[in-house]
Amino acid sequence: SLSDIAGAILLSIGTLTFLFFRSWRVxxxxxxxxxxxxxISHFFSQRITTTARHQRARESELSSAxxxxxxxxxxxxxxGQTEYEQERFAESSRGAMAAALQxxxxxxxxxxxxxxxxxxSTSAVVWLGIWLVNRSALSVGMLILFIMLIQNMFRPTRKIxxxxxxxxxxxxxxxxxxxxxxxxxSVRDQPGARKAPPFRGDLEFRGVTFAYQLDPxxxxxxxxxxxxxxxxxxxxSPGEVVALVGPSGAGKSxxxxxxxxxxxxxxxxxxxxxxxxxTFTLDSLRRQIGIVLQDTILFRGSVAHNIxxxxxxxxxxEIVAAAIxxxxxEFIEIMRDGYDAELSERATNLSGGQRQRLAIARAFVRGAxxxxxDEPTTGLDAESSDQVLAGLNxxxxxxxxxxxxxxxxxxxxAHRILVIRQGRLEETGTHAELVRRGGLYASLHARRFVDRxxxxxxxxxxxxxx
Numbered sequence: 001s002l003s004d005i006a007g008a009i010l011l012s013i014g015t016l017t018f019l020f021f022r023s024w025r026v027x028x029x030x031x032x033x034x035x036x037x038x039x040i041s042h043f044f045s046q047r048i049t050t051t052a053r054h055q056r057a058r059e060s061e062l063s064s065a066x067x068x069x070x071x072x073x074x075x076x077x078x079x080g081q082t083e084y085e086q087e088r089f090a091e092s093s094r095g096a097m098a099a100a101l102q103x104x105x106x107x108x109x110x111x112x113x114x115x116x117x118x119x120x121s122t123s124a125v126v127w128l129g130i131w132l133v134n135r136s137a138l139s140v141g142m143l144i145l146f147i148m149l150i151q152n153m154f155r156p157t158r159k160i161x162x163x164x165x166x167x168x169x170x171x172x173x174x175x176x177x178x179x180x181x182x183x184x185x186s187v188r189d190q191p192g193a194r195k196a197p198p199f200r201g202d203l204e205f206r207g208v209t210f211a212y213q214l215d216p217x218x219x220x221x222x223x224x225x226x227x228x229x230x231x232x233x234x235x236x237s238p239g240e241v242v243a244l245v246g247p248s249g250a251g252k253s254x255x256x257x258x259x260x261x262x263x264x265x266x267x268x269x270x271x272x273x274x275x276x277x278x279t280f281t282l283d284s285l286r287r288q289i290g291i292v293l294q295d296t297i298l299f300r301g302s303v304a305h306n307i308x309x310x311x312x313x314x315x316x317x318e319i320v321a322a323a324i325x326x327x328x329x330e331f332i333e334i335m336r337d338g339y340d341a342e343l344s345e346r347a348t349n350l351s352g353g354q355r356q357r358l359a360i361a362r363a364f365v366r367g368a369x370x371x372x373x374d375e376p377t378t379g380l381d382a383e384s385s386d387q388v389l390a391g392l393n394x395x396x397x398x399x400x401x402x403x404x405x406x407x408x409x410x411x412x413x414a415h416r417i418l419v420i421r422q423g424r425l426e427e428t429g430t431h432a433e434l435v436r437r438g439g440l441y442a443s444l445h446a447r448r449f450v451d452r453x454x455x456x457x458x459x460x461x462x463x464x465x466x
Contacts, residue, residue: 011152011153011155015030015149015150015152015153016030016031018149019146019149022142022146023132023137023138023142023146025128025132026125026128026129026132026138026146029124029125029128030125030149030150030153033121033150033153036117037114037117037154040110040113040114040117041110044106044109044110044113047106048103048106048107048110048167049171049172051099051102051103051106052103052171052172053172053175053176054099054102055096055099055100055102055103055172056172056173056176057099058092058095058096058098058099059096059099061092061095061096062089062092062093062095062096065088065089065092066089069085069088069089114154118151118154121150121154122147122150122151125146125147125150126143126147129143129146129147130143186263186264187261187262187263187264187282188282189281189282190278190279192279193278193279193280193281193282194279194280194281195280195281195284196272196280196281196284196285196287196288197273198288198369199272199273199288199369199370200238200273200369201236201237201238201239201272201273201369201370201399201400202235202236202237202238202271202272202273202274202400203235203236203259203270203271203272203370203400203402204234204235204236204269204270204271204272204274205232205233205234205235205255205258205268205269205270205271206233206268206269206270206271207231207232207233207267207268207269208229208231208232208233208255208258208265208267208268208269208270209227209229209230209231209232209265209266209267209268210227210228210229210251210254210258210263210265210266211225211226211227211228211266212225212228212263213225213266227423228251228254228423229251229254229255229265229423230422230423230424231267231268231424232251232255232268232420232423232424232425233268233425234418234425234428236400236402236416237400238369238400239398239399239400240400240401240415240416241396241401241403241413241414241415241416242401242402242403242414242415242416242417242418243403243404243405243410243411243413243414243416243417243418244256244402244403244404244405244418244420245405245406245411245417245418245419245420245441245444246419246420246421246426246440246444247421247444250420250421250422250423251420251422251423252404252420253374253404255402255404255420256291256372256374256402256404258270259277259289259370259372259402260285260286260289260291260372261277261278261282261285261286264278272285272370287368288368288369288370289368289370289371289372290310290363290366290367290368290370290371290372290399291363291371291372291373291374292356292359292360292363292371292372292373292374292376292392292395293359293374293375293376294374294375294376294378296347296352296355296356296358296359297359298343298346298347298350298355298358298359299343300342300343300344300345301342301343302337302339302340302341302342302343303332303335303338303339303340303341303343303358304316304319304339304340306343306347306358306362307319307322307323307339307358307361307362307365308362308365309362310322310361310362310363310364310365310366311365311366311367314365316339318365319339319361319365320339321364322361322362322364322365323339323358323361325361325364325391325394325395326357326358326360326361326363326364326391326394326395327357327387327388327390327391327394328354328357328358328360328361328391331354331357351384352380352384353380353381353383353384353385353387353388354384356376356377356380356384356388357387357388357391359376360376360388360391360392360395361391363395364394364395368399369399369400370399370400370401370402371395371396371399371400371401371402372401372402372404373392373396373401373402373403373404373405373410374404375404375405375406376388376392376403376405376410377389377392377405377407377410378405378406378407385407389407389409389410392410393413396413411431412431414431415430416428416429416430417429417430417431417434417441419434419439419440419441419444421440426439426440427439427440427441
């Protein structure tokens with residue numbers, strides 16, 4: 001603690017001053033003790049901090065393993081991996097315990113060494129004092145006082161040692177937090193960025209090339225990441241609905257992430273209403289973009305809070321109106337507390353379709369002119385999918401919409417389809433045009449609807465008859 005450190009310094013200064021006035025020989029000897037003790041303390045403080053940092057890392061791994069295991073209990077039990085997960089957790093626990101024991105061991109060795117040094121120092125003062133007493137240069141009473149003063153010099157040090165492990169842990173934690181706070185986001189407002197005006201929704205990619213790269217602080221060497229997008233260019237008119245289709249890993253989700261500037265391209269431009277989005281402030285840009293993801297993120301809190309999360313200051317009337325348009329009002333009303341019903345962590349007390357409809361309601365509240373739908377119906381049963389699709393149809397009206405989906409109904413609902421393969425724009429056109437061309441889209445379509453054994457869903461049969 002600071003009081004112990006300050007006390008040790010003041011006591012050392014006072015003791016040395018008194019000794020110089022009474023016996024310069026003893027004072028010189030005592031003055032030599034201070035730097036030696038400081039060197040010992042510095043030696044151990046560095047190692048205690050290092051072991052504390054290692055201990056914090058092991059404790060973090062243990063917490064991560066526990067969280068992962070607890071959130072995946074059904075999967076662990078279903079696959080019969082209980083013993084494996086228990087052993088994995090036990091291994092992490094043993095690592096954390098070993099790190100803690102190493103830290104405690106260092107503290108014990110530090111305490112022992114200081115104790116030995118104190119005993120040797122006291123013995124040396126006694127022998128020096130006896131020598132001075134024999135020469136009548138020092139009285140016996142003064143010798144006893146000197147011995148007490150030397151012992152008092154070590155007393156604050158012993159108190160500090162007890163706190164050294166705690167201080168090392170705090171220092172290691174502060175360093176970890178400082179590393180995070182010192183990092184600068186790779187995407188940030190450019191110098192001279194301005195607030196975005198209300199968008200009309202004219203979205204354009206101009207020769208966009210992108211590769212996922214490490215932050216400069218983490219990058220090592222000259223290794224080049226593979227391109228995810230390679231000179232992609234397309235334009236979506238205001239109010240147009242465009243479906244983005246292609247094999248897995250083609251770069252569809254990357255295109256969606258570039259629009260709200262979650263990443264910046266290495267080459268080319270993403271423009272809205274003819275302006276490079278990097279000229280706008282991030283907050284004003286993202287405020288005018290609505291997103292509905294495959295994995296709906298809902299927060300612990302009321303239903304109304306989660307819907308109103310789309311726009312700060314949304315009124316209860318606006319929240320209810322959004323829920324009605326998203327076809328979520330019915331199931332919200334039959335909940336015990338209606339719009340004030342509390343959702344559990346990750347909204348596990350709702351079905352997948354209900355969570356998705358709340359996300360659609362949230363997008364309604366946001367009222368953004370540009371909408372991104374990333375696999376919004378994946379994993380839903382037929383009934384839930386129909387209800388979600390009804391909400392999406394209402395949501396897309398009058399908005400520039402980019403849909404990433406394999407759902408045949410949503411693909412056909414689009415005014416135009418963009419086909420992506422290996423980061424390049426392969427084809428563009430309507431469903432009928434692309435099927436007639438016999439290219440990649442026709443191949444994907446044939447594979448999905450012709451070369452399969454299971455019967456088509458109602459939505460798929462509807463698409464096939466068109």
